Amino acid sequence: MQRIQQDLNRFRRIVRGQIKKNLRKYMSQGEMIGRQGKRAVSIPLPQIDLPRFRYGPKQSGGVGQGDGEVGDAIGKGDPQEGSGEAGKDPGQHIIEVDITLEELAEILGEELELPNIEPKGQKNIVAEKAKYSGIRRVGPDSLRHFKRTYKEALRRQVSSGLYDPKNPVIIPIRDDIRYRSWTETPLPQSNAIIIYMMDVSGSMGNEQKELVRHTAFWIETWLRSQYKQIEICYIVHDAAAKEVDKETFYHLREGGGTRISSAYNLCNKIIEERYPPAEWNIYPFHFSDGDNWGNGDTQICTKLLANEIIPKSNLFCYGQVRSLYGSGNFFHDLKNNFENEDGLAMYEITKRDEILDAIKEFLGRGR
Amino acid sequence: MKRTDLSPELQAAWDEIDGYAKGFGLDYFPIIYKVLDYKTLYEIAALGGFPIRYPHWRFGMEYDQLSKGYTYGLSVIYEMVINTDPSYAYLLEGNEMVTQKMVMAHVTAHVDFFKHNMWFAYTNRKMLDEMANHATRIQRLINRYGYEMIEDFIDVCLSLDNLIDYHAPYIKRPEARTEVPLSSPLTEERAVEGLKVDRDYMRHYINPPEYLAQQRQKQIEEKQKARNFPENPQKDILLFLLNYAPLEPWQHTILEIIRDEAYYYAPQGMTKIMNEGWASYWHSRIMTEKALNDSEVISFADHHAGVVATSPGRLNPYKLGLELLRDIEDRWNKGKFGKEYEECEDIQAKRNWNKNLGLGQEKLFEVRKLYNDVTFIDEFLTPEFAADQKLFSFDYNDRNDLYEIASREFKMIKEKLLFQLTNFGQPYICVENGNYGNRAELYLKHRYEGVDLKYDYVRDTMRNLHTIWTRPVHLETIIDDAPYILSYDGNELTKQKL
Numbered sequence: 077m078q079r080i081q082q083d084l085n086r087f088r089r090i091v092r093g094q095i096k097k098n099l100r101k102y103m104s105q106g107e108m109i110g111r112q113g114k115r116a117v118s119i120p121l122p123q124i125d126l127p128r129f130r131y132g133p134k135q136s137g138g139v140g141q142g143d144g145e146v147g148d149a150i151g152k153g154d155p156q157e158g159s160g161e162a163g164k165d166p167g168q169h170i171i172e173v174d175i176t177l178e179e180l181a182e183i184l185g186e187e188l189e190l191p192n193i194e195p196k197g198q199k200n201i202v203a204e205k206a207k208y209s210g211i212r213r214v215g216p217d218s219l220r221h222f223k224r225t226y227k228e229a230l231r232r233q234v235s236s237g238l239y240d241p242k243n244p245v246i247i248p249i250r251d252d253i254r255y256r257s258w259t260e261t262p263l264p265q266s267n268a269i270i271i272y273m274m275d276v277s278g279s280m281g282n283e284q285k286e287l288v289r290h291t292a293f294w295i296e297t298w299l300r301s302q303y304k305q306i307e308i309c310y311i312v313h314d315a316a317a318k319e320v321d322k323e324t325f326y327h328l329r330e331g332g333g334t335r336i337s338s339a340y341n342l343c344n345k346i347i348e349e350r351y352p353p354a355e356w357n358i359y360p361f362h363f364s365d366g367d368n369w370g371n372g373d374t375q376i377c378t379k380l381l382a383n384e385i386i387p388k389s390n391l392f393c394y395g396q397v398r399s400l401y402g403s404g405n406f407f408h409d410l411k412n413n414f415e416n417e418d419g420l421a422m423y424e425i426t427k428r429d430e431i432l433d434a435i436k437e438f439l440g441r442g443r
Numbered sequence: 444m445k446r447t448d449l450s451p452e453l454q455a456a457w458d459e460i461d462g463y464a465k466g467f468g469l470d471y472f473p474i475i476y477k478v479l480d481y482k483t484l485y486e487i488a489a490l491g492g493f494p495i496r497y498p499h500w501r502f503g504m505e506y507d508q509l510s511k512g513y514t515y516g517l518s519v520i521y522e523m524v525i526n527t528d529p530s531y532a533y534l535l536e537g538n539e540m541v542t543q544k545m546v547m548a549h550v551t552a553h554v555d556f557f558k559h560n561m562w563f564a565y566t567n568r569k570m571l572d573e574m575a576n577h578a579t580r581i582q583r584l585i586n587r588y589g590y591e592m593i594e595d596f597i598d599v600c601l602s603l604d605n606l607i608d609y610h611a612p613y614i615k616r617p618e619a620r621t622e623v624p625l626s627s628p629l630t631e632e633r634a635v636e637g638l639k640v641d642r643d644y645m646r647h648y649i650n651p652p653e654y655l656a657q658q659r660q661k662q663i664e665e666k667q668k669a670r671n672f673p674e675n676p677q678k679d680i681l682l683f684l685l686n687y688a689p690l691e692p693w694q695h696t697i698l699e700i701i702r703d704e705a706y707y708y709a710p711q712g713m714t715k716i717m718n719e720g721w722a723s724y725w726h727s728r729i730m731t732e733k734a735l736n737d738s739e740v741i742s743f744a745d746h747h748a749g750v751v752a753t754s755p756g757r758l759n760p761y762k763l764g765l766e767l768l769r770d771i772e773d774r775w776n777k778g779k780f781g782k783e784y785e786e787c788e789d790i791q792a793k794r795n796w797n798k799n800l801g802l803g804q805e806k807l808f809e810v811r812k813l814y815n816d817v818t819f820i821d822e823f824l825t826p827e828f829a830a831d832q833k834l835f836s837f838d839y840n841d842r843n844d845l846y847e848i849a850s851r852e853f854k855m856i857k858e859k860l861l862f863q864l865t866n867f868g869q870p871y872i873c874v875e876n877g878n879y880g881n882r883a884e885l886y887l888k889h890r891y892e893g894v895d896l897k898y899d900y901v902r903d904t905m906r907n908l909h910t911i912w913t914r915p916v917h918l919e920t921i922i923d924d925a926p927y928i929l930s931y932d933g934n935e936l937t938k939q940k941l
Contacts, residue, residue, distance in 0.1 A: 080486040083503030090500055126501070126602045127903030129870050131894045137838035137849060139860045142755040149845040150837055151756040
């Protein structure tokens, strides 16, 4: 092991501690979302810097070199200082630390005390896993089985009288060589589908959508750590619902009224057609400001939930975000109808700080 | 164990470079090269050039950042050399030969600089051993007191490690406390009698009343001073803490180690521009005049261009140092210095000035011996040079959160540059009083130079100071043009207008 590994591990532990401590802040500011790569997120961590008496950056300015007129901009505010030369002086910049999504999920789980999810049933999608268990006569040299090859040679030499116990030389020939071979064993794997539904009617503004986006990021981070594979569907609705891609989901804005049942209908249809509940762990999430078109539609919704969606899903989550026009009644309607329903979690998110609590409510049930 | 010494090809290249460098008059400690794979090289870089250091997370952080830079192809460390005798230099395994040659040439000049520049004269040339000793001592403390406890205290010390006196080895400063014998005249009440008088009638003449009064006043002042502690402001705050803070022996050990290492690295910070300029000057000359094969020219030019590349927001010390040295060489070759040249008003004549003195080389070697970055810039930066190099000063504009070019005026540029370099670009802070309010509180004073301290850092640093001093800590500074005393009493930072 390298000498530095010890220091590196220690550093990683400190980073973890910092993230844990500031989890609520990170969750509310969504700083991580923009920095998400395929497998890791990069997190700015000013707290880890060693404090020293030093100058504030803004008054000091500096000297540079190159073309340009007086008044020309040469760089943006903060990150300017000390950028470039990586790590020359630890006191020079906010440190960006990469952390894998698995690790982040682990921290999230530990901090929020999220229970691991028990996947539904065993009849999930089946994946092939290769296992080296057999022997065959052909194969690549890298898989040559030394012992078996010599055994074969010995057997051949003994039976053909070529073996001399006084001079026990064994020379394998082409036919003696044996190779390891693999068989593919089917392994059950649990997969999950997230179906996001969002109200895009006029009353849902940018701030509300941001709330949804942050919440969704953390939901995905957690569920990804629980399932081998995750698929995600996006449904937007106002008075009518349609399935869209991720980009559209977060940016589309429609006018008009709201008929939540349209989304639930579509959700149900997608489950029926593409994700048989026997094989999939299903997580529908619905976000809205709670304004629905009349009592009649709400009744259709509760019926759909009770008879179709909730029985098919692991968990149905409803997040109500407060909009400019206040919060609607849908939250209370659901609450009255599903008081003791384990398969339904709901939370009213009024400000960003509460994302953490919403996540805890949604995912704290281990379903 | 992998071989780390030079391969026969590299050894041949080194023999060649060594010959050229000595031929040019460079004079350096013996250099021991180690050829390392990138992991080991980056590990050593993270450890500040020394293979054995005490365990600390910041080395891990450095390593994380450096190796990330390497993995993403953002930055490459070609070379590293440490100031010891013999000197150790590290080469990156698998670099092409021309790169290795360039690095070797670069390294010879660095070591020449370490050996001859006066600011390095008092550095410990056996630092390799010293660092290893530090590591052992700290490891022993860890075994005894536990990792967390030692690490926390190292963090505290590191956060204060810029509170040293960068010029301490060269200047005799007034002591914090002069030794006073127990029964000294100062401690006793003593009537002022004036000068000795043999003849009584002369008394009034020799000791006039004004003189006696003056003497009495002086005595009172001296007594006052003796009561002040320290008697004079102390710049080496770490030393002051070592001497007077109520430290446990193990804390004393750690603080002393951190201070030692800070002093070891200080001259390198004070001569960054010169040192890199000097090394770049020589690798450029050795390579282009002697060592370069036809087939290597393009590769060399590419690397060299990378070394001296500039970007608007950042001054490249390699570039600035190199160009300034070349400028000095040119000026002293042509005699562009002295009263006559300075006072010449004719721009054309000044530009074409040439007395064929040929003093350039001699001057360069003198400069590398006697100057540090501050004196170097102060003395040799000329308006012509600043214009040629397109230097400018920039300021922060808070209306649009951008840094903007503020001026191309020579005076502004020089002022800014010197400000950045003076005291290592660190605020100048002294211990004024170690017994403030007669309550054993620590009173520091920030010598304000136009820029406020970073406030959140001040708070955390004062908390660390308090950890060591254990009594309340005060800092006099200026915030938004008004003088304040910041006080930390162990619980919170309070701010009081003076």
